[in-house]
Amino acid sequence: MRRSNGVTATQIALGLAALAASSSLLDKRSLARARKYRTGEPKQAKAVYDNRILGGKLDVPATVTAAKRLNRAAGMLALSVLADSGVEHYRGSFKNKAMFTPLIVSAATLGVSVHGTADRRKAAHIMRDTTYLLAATTGLIGTCFHFYNVAKKAGGFSWQNLFYGAPLGAPMAILLSGLIGFCSERVRETPRGITPSIFDLPAGRAMAALTSVGLLGTAGEAGLLHFRGAFHNPFMLLPVTLPPLGAALLARTAAAGPGRRHPFVRWWMRLLVTMGLAGVGFHAYGVSRNMGGWRNWSQNVLNGPPLPAPPSFAGLALAGLAALGLMRDHPDA
């Protein structure tokens, strides 16, 4: 008679195993790829080696590969923002015309990111650069808007308003997307033989640091909202534990200095990519837990956990991977 479908320890173990398995699968694929290139090669500077291989095959320098990966990461974040702000601002009935802004900007950011991901040229693109800067600015302004929205309510920055007011952290995602995209352009335009840098900082490590901060912020946002849901399902602990660890690993990587490989950090980033994508599934399950389940989707998609939110972790982890890749291919970066 007692009805309960509490998540059992077995379910949790299975879930975690699935996460780990799929992320190591991802890892294996790339390891295999790397191994294919590496077989029989004497130990030598990776950059030179990669350049030779890739140069011979595709004529794409490591900087462009890294830039493309960063475009992909920025695109993933922009996609998450586009879907998330679309749903949330629709829920808010677009009461203020400014609520259309993140939709337009993130759509444009997504567009230029796709363009960048396909682009093998070594030069930055003015449209991409402008769009990315615009995205970053939008993120900043959006953050201000959301702070204002929360502050003006009775109780100010109370838990009530942090839980249910405009989410303070959400616009940061488009800010991060813009920054990652902007950095991508800087990496891309770096001439051969020169260490890619961003604001005079070695690009790989600077990106690792930025991603680390982004992961922490996003984990903070997930933490706040999962706390609002009283962590009623133990899986809700994943995005507040795995990403901060990832952030710490990336920060250590950034601080560690040049010329190192970070296989464990790469593996962890893949774990985060998997987690971010699996999060959509978890949230879809969350939607089904509301009255009427998916049959009542038009209400519950708005009401339940946001489907598009978790992939922002995937976007950031992809940026982390791009940074690590750049550091591997360009030992000085």
Next chain:
Amino acid sequence: MRQYRQSEPVDFVIVGTGAGGGTLACRLAEHGFSVVAMDAGPYFRPLEDFASDESEQTKLYWTDDRIVDGANPLQMGGNNSGKAVGGSTVHFAMVSLRFRPEWFKSRSLLGYGADWPLDWREMWRYYSEVEDALKIAGPITYPWGPHRPRYPYRAHELNAAARALADGCEALGIQWTETPIATLSAPRGLAHPCVYRGFCTSGCSTNAKQSALVTWIPRAIAAGAEIRDLAMVGRIEADNSNLATGVHYHRDGQWRFQRARNVVVAGYAIETPRLLLNSATDRFPAGLANSSGLVGKNLMVQSNQAVWGTMEREVRSYKGPPSLAITEHWNYEDKGKDFFGGYCYMSQGPLPQLWANTLLSARGLWGPHLISEMENYNHVVGLKIVGEMLPQEANRVTLADETDQYGLRIPRITYSWCDNDRRLIDHSLAFMTEALEAVDATDIWRQNDDTCHLNGTARMGNDPLTSVVNADCRSWDIRNLWICDGSVFPTVGGVNPSLTIQAIACRTADRIKTMARRGEL
């Protein structure tokens, strides 16, 4: 569900399955006792049986005949009594508040009412147990009283009516918070979170509401208790050795008898004394457990006055549970009062029929006036108190000569406010008027006469001469007869009672377990 034979005496037969009886049935069964819990009402399954229709849902109310008199006759029915498995908690408003600690000693510490035989620190632990069982959604920190653990679930989003209360409090410089309520703000087991349709006091058809019906009874059944619905208990049988032997109950058109080693009465503050009085024998001519003469006396309702106004903007106060924001300022602040006791006030969200009724009964509106006022429904905002009324022996339940459909004598309920009650009400109405003015509400008017909740009539205490049961809810006169519901309150305090009733039931079950182990039953 396990079922027991009538002829085999169960450890406990419990009369009533509401906040007191339902909780006790669960905890006793979990402690390993055999339990049959009876209720005069049906066992509803909310997902199938509840409609989003105010009229249909009146099926949840106790509307059997009762006679009311006194200077302030009570309005009985939906606003204060339920008849269903789960009792009044099936259609209660879910507000789940703790007593102010001093109220347990209000006679010695605050100079009015009567002391409870319970210690607030022990109650604090049981409150936590109940809050966790119901997964109360409440604020992160509660502004008043001693520390309490964090509520298991987070507070719900405030609706516009609650925001109006918050704005008013901020303007008047007093604290407010989200009301701790027993409806889910996140999924739990198979139950969905609240969908904010505001049907709470008509029964919740989503099972988001946590109640005796949804929370305690399924646990009780899982632990081996039997719930016997549509079973109206008419008399408790007591033998010549001062022991109860079982109950006579009416089910399926005939009277039956269930044998039991212990009888618990949990029919709420009208039906409990009525049953005890109706069970009089030659040996107990004044009714069972009534050597003090206090059974039926000291009935206490709570004042439930309101101030209403109209906002320029749309409020749609009926969206969501009715009382999402609260201030307990005047429960904890003793300065500036010309009365004993305290009150809290909460935001309101009446459904349309209830609202039309309120306009009719409190303002006499009818016809075109009523229609035009109903057009303002979406703009209405209101604040309502739950106020402490003092215990008076003259406020009481006695038996009338008339009988009901079972042939049982019906209760006569006599109620009059005292001066202190009136002063408290006046204070609250003036204060809430200010609060509505502060948020620019217009057309402000006062609903002067409304009451809620029923308590007292079988008070607990330390002395058999001045109380009906002891701290363990055990009657002084018949040691296997227990009373475990709102009747045992010596005072009511200025908060809704159900959390305290459930906490007492949890404590009683633990005490019974201890006493059984020691052979003291």
